[in-house]
Amino acid sequence: MADTGSHAIRPSRGRARRLVLTGLFCALAALGACRSASLDPGDLGLSGINGSTPEHYPVHGIDVSKYQGEIDWDAARRGGVAFAFLKSTEGGDRVDSAFLRNWKAAAAAGVPRGAYHFFYWCRPGIEQAAWFIANVPRDPQALPPVLDVEWNPDSPTCTRRPPRDEVVREMTAFLDAVEKHYGVRPIIYAPIDIHRDRLVGTFPKHQFWLRGVKDHPTANYPDRDFRFWQWTATGTVPGVDGLVDRNAFSGTREDWRAWLAAHRPSS
Numbered sequence: 081m082a083d084t085g086s087h088a089i090r091p092s093r094g095r096a097r098r099l100v101l102t103g104l105f106c107a108l109a110a111l112g113a114c115r116s117a118s119l120d121p122g123d124l125g126l127s128g129i130n131g132s133t134p135e136h137y138p139v140h141g142i143d144v145s146k147y148q149g150e151i152d153w154d155a156a157r158r159g160g161v162a163f164a165f166l167k168s169t170e171g172g173d174r175v176d177s178a179f180l181r182n183w184k185a186a187a188a189a190g191v192p193r194g195a196y197h198f199f200y201w202c203r204p205g206i207e208q209a210a211w212f213i214a215n216v217p218r219d220p221q222a223l224p225p226v227l228d229v230e231w232n233p234d235s236p237t238c239t240r241r242p243p244r245d246e247v248v249r250e251m252t253a254f255l256d257a258v259e260k261h262y263g264v265r266p267i268i269y270a271p272i273d274i275h276r277d278r279l280v281g282t283f284p285k286h287q288f289w290l291r292g293v294k295d296h297p298t299a300n301y302p303d304r305d306f307r308f309w310q311w312t313a314t315g316t317v318p319g320v321d322g323l324v325d326r327n328a329f330s331g332t333r334e335d336w337r338a339w340l341a342a343h344r345p346s347s
Contacts, residue, residue, distance in 0.1 A: 081143060081196075081228055081269060081291065081310065081325060129331060132296050134311045137328035139336045141165070142317060143196065143310070144324060146178040152319035153182075153189035159318030162336065163329070164193045165226055165289075171200030172211045179215070187221065192340060194223025196269065197254075198230075202238035205253035212254075213261050220347040223340075225258050226289065227251065228269040229279075247278045255286070263346025267307065272300045280304070289327070306330055307339075 129136055141163035144151065156164075164186050167176040179195070186193040195216040199208065216225065229251060233239050242250070251268075259265050270279055271291040280302065289308035290297040297306045308327050315326030329336055 081230070081271070081313075134309070134326070134328050137309070137330065138333050139163070139329035139331065141308075141327050141329070142315070142320070142324050143167070143327060144178075144182060144320070145176050148178070148320050148322070148324055150321075151182060151185065153185045153191055155319030156317055157189050157191050157319075161191060161317055161319070163223060163327075164191050165196050165223070165327070166193055168195035168197060168216050169208075169212050170198040172203045172207045175215050183217070187219075192221070192223055194226060194267075196226035196228045198228045199251070199254070200238055201232070201240040201242055201250075205250035205255075206257055209254045209257035209261075212258060218262055218345060218347070220344055222345055224264045224287075224343050224345065225262055225266045226269050227254055227258070227266050229274055230271055231274050231277075241277070244278045244282075248282055251283075255283075264343060269308075269310075275301055275304070 131137060134140070139162045140160060142156070142161055143165040145167035164182075166179055166182045166186070168179045168183075169175055183193065183195070195212070197208065197212045199205075212225070229247075231241055255266050255268075265286060267287050267289050268279075268283060269289040269291075275290070287307040288301075288304060289310065290301055290304065290306040291310040292300060293310070293312050297304070297309055307330055309330060310325055310327045312326050314323045316322075317324060317326070329339070331339065
């Protein structure tokens with residue numbers, strides 16, 4: 081992804097009761113501090129398809145950056161692209177030059193889209209959160225923000241691989257600040273190596289978007305559920321010239337509609 085590179089959907093009684101209590105508390109608080117989108121990932125009771133190949137998953141999308149060039153988002157939507165994650169920012173001083181164009185055009189075409197930030201291991205997480213917030217609009221129709229964490233051995237300025245405690249600390253600073261600003265819990269994107277090296281057992285309340293271009297995520301991410309699966313970096317879709325990352329949502333079409341309704345940023 082780096083440019084430098086079964087349960088029924090119907091809620092359980094406990095879930096319904098929590099939603100009622102959540103709604104009452106939010107109405108009383110009237111301060112925006114209580115957000116249904118920040119519920120734990122399992123609270124929606126999504127079916128969690130257990131298919132072993134991308135074809136088992138009916139809802140697919142893409143992630144893009146400036147390297148995909150000009151995208152025909154109407155053609156992409158007609159061709160089956162159900163969602164898109166757009167590179168927005170990197171570190172504390174870089175903005176993807178195609179971000180705002182894609183942000184506006186995808187929305188105009190009716191493609192649900194969210195922004196992702198590429199983390200830089202030589203800058204504090206809170207500074208990177210401020211940079212993301214300064215460049216990504218707060219849109220109630222957007223998908224949750226994504227924190228993209230990877231090792232970057234080809235970076236000309238920072239090839240650090242910090243220890244686990246630092247990784248978790250700086251990611252937490254970013255995630256908490258972004259959640260506070262947008263009113264929705266961010267998703268974490270991680271490939272196999274950094275997850276294996278630093279992230280096993282961390283961030284149990286965050287949903288993960290996992291990379292697995294050779295195997296299903298269950299083969300390489302022990303004890304980690306996933307909400308999105310990046311299953312190829314060499315996909316093709318209508319409206320995009322050349323190759324593009326393709327991703328599957330872990331759930332049915334009904335799950336997708338329920339997930340969308342529950343994971344929108346606050347206005």
